[in-house]
Amino acid sequence: MSEQEEEIDLASLSDEELVQQMHDDLYDGLKDEVVEGVEILLERGWEPYRVLTNALVDGMTIVGIDFRDGILFVPEVLLAANSMKAGMSILRPLLAQTGAPKMGKMVIGTVKGDIHDIGKNLVGMMMEGAGFEVIDLGINNPVENYLAALEEHQPDILGMSALLTTTMPYMKVVIDTLVEMGLRDRYIVLVGGAPLNEEFADAIGADAYCRDAAVAVETAGALIKRRHNQLAAMAS
Numbered sequence: 608m609s610e611q612e613e614e615i616d617l618a619s620l621s622d623e624e625l626v627q628q629m630h631d632d633l634y635d636g637l638k639d640e641v642v643e644g645v646e647i648l649l650e651r652g653w654e655p656y657r658v659l660t661n662a663l664v665d666g667m668t669i670v671g672i673d674f675r676d677g678i679l680f681v682p683e684v685l686l687a688a689n690s691m692k693a694g695m696s697i698l699r700p701l702l703a704q705t706g707a708p709k710m711g712k713m714v715i716g717t718v719k720g721d722i723h724d725i726g727k728n729l730v731g732m733m734m735e736g737a738g739f740e741v742i743d744l745g746i747n748n749p750v751e752n753y754l755a756a757l758e759e760h761q762p763d764i765l766g767m768s769a770l771l772t773t774t775m776p777y778m779k780v781v782i783d784t785l786v787e788m789g790l791r792d793r794y795i796v797l798v799g800g801a802p803l804n805e806e807f808a809d810a811i812g813a814d815a816y817c818r819d820a821a822v823a824v825e826t827a828g829a830l831i832k833r834r835h836n837q838l839a840a841m842a843s
């Protein structure tokens with residue numbers, strides 16, 4: 608750490624300066640500083656969701672741009688990702704503590720060949736906060752993992768994440784397998800990840816594409832409600 612970095616007293620910064628500094632610290636992979644920044648913003652009364660989006664997600668967006676442009680490389684991005692995860696781990700229990708009524712169950716995982724998990728983790732956190740039980744399968748999941756988890760946990764929703772154009776087609780492998788096994792209609796299938804879009808979700812037979820974690824929560828709630836209404840109509 609340089610002398611200049613050591614001199615910065617995060618608590619003395621205004622909210623705006625602190626968020627800016629947290630973007631820089633995330634970029635530099637300074638985990639302890641990112642954690643301290645999260646704690647300070649919470650102490651100042653910021654809502655956990657605001658800390659998550661303004662300080663962490665926006666910071667990671669800057670990292671993503673410089674990664675794309677060849678200014679940052681994998682080791683630096685890994686450090687940034689670990690700092691982001693450390694910040695998220697403080698927010699996770701706070702986001703889950705909303706006391707929301709139980710909404711349903713979701714199994715979620717990143718698809719085979721793909722090790723990106725920050726976005727998936729964020730979706731899981733937000734879903735828990737909205738009252739869903741979340742079973743997280745982690746990264747690099749072959750179809751067998753999804754099938755085993757669906758059988759074991761009998762969720763309402765299957766969520767899949769992919770961040771690479773080379774791994775997103777694997778979502779279709781999972782959905783096609785569900786169709787072949789006659790299981791597709793049992794689950795609401797939601798997909799997400801930066802390279803996806805609605806057309807892709809339609810083309811592979813998912814129920815919906817979720818642009819971000821907030822949309823995932825909204826979509827999950829709406830589709831579960833629709834499903835309950837359909838079942839009630841069939842029963843009457």
Ligand code: B1M
Binds near residue numbers: 664681725769799
């Ligand atoms: Co990777 N990487 N990466 N990377 N990486 C991208 C995705 C990339 C776009 C960077 C770039 O070039 N600009 C690029 C993909 C290009 C492409 O395919 N078109 C890329 C590449 C090329 C690679 C490698 C191939 C690099 C290499 O090795 N040469 C390699 C691949 C490894 C692999 O998976 N096999 C690789 C590796 C890595 C790291 C390990 C260094 C690290 C991952 C660490 C980790 O996740 N633990 C990493 C990172 C951090 C990124 C970027 C910079 C950031 C991703 C991120 O965490 N975003 C990323 C650039 C970018 O996306 N702009 C990039 C923040 C997160 C909150 O957003 O994940 O989009 P996101 O999630 C959002 C939504 O998409 C949505 O909600 C989330 C929250 O709002 N969502 C869902 C996501 N999943 C969902 C599931 C749902 C619903 C919504 O289910 C219901």
